[in-house]
Amino acid sequence: MDRYLTIPGLLHEGRCRVMIEEVIPLLPDSPTVLEIGSFLGKSTNMWLDKLPDNAILDINDSFEIPNTEIRDLINTWIDGDYTELFNFLDNGGDHFGVWKMHTHSHPRAHLIRNTYHMRTDDLLLKSTFDNNYDCVFLDGDHRGDHVLRQLEYFKDCDLICGDDFERTRWARLVNSVTEFANQNNRVLNHKHGVFWLTK
Secondary structure, eight states: OOGGGGSOOSSOHHHHHHIIIIIGGGSOSSOEEEEEOOTTSHHHHHHHHHSOTTOEEEEEEOOOOOHHHHHHHHHHHOOSOOHHHHHHHHTTOOHHHHHHHHHTTSTTGGGEEEEEESOHHHHHHOTTOOOOOSEEEEOSOOOHHHHHHHHHHTTTOSEEEESOOOTTTOHHHHHHHHHHHHHTTOEEEEETTEEEEEO
16 A cells, blocks of 8 residues: 555645656656655655655655644544544644654655755755756645745756645636746646646
């Protein structure tokens, strides 16, 4: 069984299937991937499950969601019994601790090269940050100006993808991705809320 199926997450199984079947096959043989926004590690586990053995995976997340909000998000949006996770949070655990619990136990956790535990805006300002990636997955801040800034920063990346391409809830994200695609002659694909941009 794929491990990502056991992790609670807002990137639901249907969207993971789109990533696995439509997006990941577009990667080169030895890809370097940056995931922006990981929540509790479901999407990270998806990458670890499906990337080739010689891949490199970097993670960026501020990991600053309060425990009460994590609990509310799970109870509102995610089916399942997560008593063990809630007990972890009740006994001093936090967002980053839950993510590590879900990812560091993965048998392919060695594919994770860097974990940038900071806000994305701060990461992009770091002079030592190397943005030479084959693929960037955007699932962090969904505000339109932030999305556009990230798209522009990674515009040389061959494959840019992300979640929540939904006009009803995230119209500014949809508009930003569409605008970027039009202005940069990118091919915009989207399916079930997942988008991917190719050259």
